[in-house]
Amino acid sequence: MMWITRSIRRPFAHFQAANFSSSAAAVEAERCIRDGSRNDWKREEIKSIFHSPVLDLLFHAAQVHRHAHNFREVQQCTLLSIKTGGCSEDCSYCPQSSRYNTGLKPHKLMNKDAVLEAAEKAKEAGSTRFCMGAAWRDTVGRKTNFNQILEYVKEIRGMGMEVCCTLGMLEKQQALALKDAGLTAYNHNLDTSREYYPNIITTRSYDERLQTLEYVRDAGINVCSGGIIGLGEAEEDRVGLLHTLATLPAHPESVPINALIAVQGTPLEDQKPVEIWEMIRMIATARIVMPKAMVRLSAGRVRFSMPEQALCFLAGANSIFTGEKLLTTPNNDYDADQTMFKLLGLIPKAPDFSQNSAKEFETERVEAAASSSG
Numbered sequence: 001m002m003w004i005t006r007s008i009r010r011p012f013a014h015f016q017a018a019n020f021s022s023s024a025a026a027v028e029a030e031r032c033i034r035d036g037s038r039n040d041w042k043r044e045e046i047k048s049i050f051h052s053p054v055l056d057l058l059f060h061a062a063q064v065h066r067h068a069h070n071f072r073e074v075q076q077c078t079l080l081s082i083k084t085g086g087c088s089e090d091c092s093y094c095p096q097s098s099r100y101n102t103g104l105k106p107h108k109l110m111n112k113d114a115v116l117e118a119a120e121k122a123k124e125a126g127s128t129r130f131c132m133g134a135a136w137r138d139t140v141g142r143k144t145n146f147n148q149i150l151e152y153v154k155e156i157r158g159m160g161m162e163v164c165c166t167l168g169m170l171e172k173q174q175a176l177a178l179k180d181a182g183l184t185a186y187n188h189n190l191d192t193s194r195e196y197y198p199n200i201i202t203t204r205s206y207d208e209r210l211q212t213l214e215y216v217r218d219a220g221i222n223v224c225s226g227g228i229i230g231l232g233e234a235e236e237d238r239v240g241l242l243h244t245l246a247t248l249p250a251h252p253e254s255v256p257i258n259a260l261i262a263v264q265g266t267p268l269e270d271q272k273p274v275e276i277w278e279m280i281r282m283i284a285t286a287r288i289v290m291p292k293a294m295v296r297l298s299a300g301r302v303r304f305s306m307p308e309q310a311l312c313f314l315a316g317a318n319s320i321f322t323g324e325k326l327l328t329t330p331n332n333d334y335d336a337d338q339t340m341f342k343l344l345g346l347i348p349k350a351p352d353f354s355q356n357s358a359k360e361f362e363t364e365r366v367e368a369a370a371s372s373s374g
């Protein structure tokens, strides 16, 4: 009885003694909501956010997410492998490299009818973004195939969908041609940190990857670039990847976060699966340091339960890939995804054809700062 009386008088007395010192996630999320996004991140700052207590990181990332996006909207995308396998590169995670014996059947470039049919099907199933992937080092010397792909881009854009391509490294002229064809975004992942990168790929450099991103950006195409966790990298490498992305002159409009699906026959076949908390840490940190980007819960989603995916959405992921396969690896079941949308109260996101939105956001922010200081 005594205890009850005291509790009624001072119901939160026991909280006052707790130590509520702010985490880096709390401080930076608050700053982001107040001042907008920034590109001058120090690696140590991102590291501190990344290492904040995970529930605090999740909570503050969710706040940034709600500030910068409609938190109920999740974009459904479809990624189709239009040219499969036989790739000359040595990306250690990839079953499409010709260097590894994974039993994957190579397939030359799909014809127009088959690609357009797949795009129609994806649209009917609710996808608003159609991504085409070709297993190539680059598109140099592939004029016929490249021109064919330009046609596919035009047609699919004409269906009212966002169109993305991932065709390897690009030259400046090719980026411009893709822009003319109506390409919304070009995907070229950095995969991991600059330091860890040589452990994963030796056939092209980190700087070559960044060069492609620059051509894409300069052509006025949205940049889609992210990475993969679970490659054997350290947490410091995850921080390094996010630091590189968040300090590009303009943040990528799209940041896919993948969890490795270890494929037998690749050098990474024995990697242990990524834990959900690793994924949440990565998504939440990406959300705080690149608030306007679409953070895409990509490969590896198939291994996560619905409650686990819900935590990823809360942390700031606002896009998933639907469809039977994600390039060559299995993907989530269509009906299960529909049930998830219903249960979690998610709304399919409409297509967005604005380009270089990250740049516009930066301009708005600079203008707002200039007018408030004047």
Ligand code: SF4
Pocket: 087, 088, 089, 090, 091, 094, 095, 096, 097, 134, 135, 136, 137, 168
């Ligand atoms: S990730 Fe792309 S470039 Fe690397 S081996 Fe696979 S298909 Fe080739």
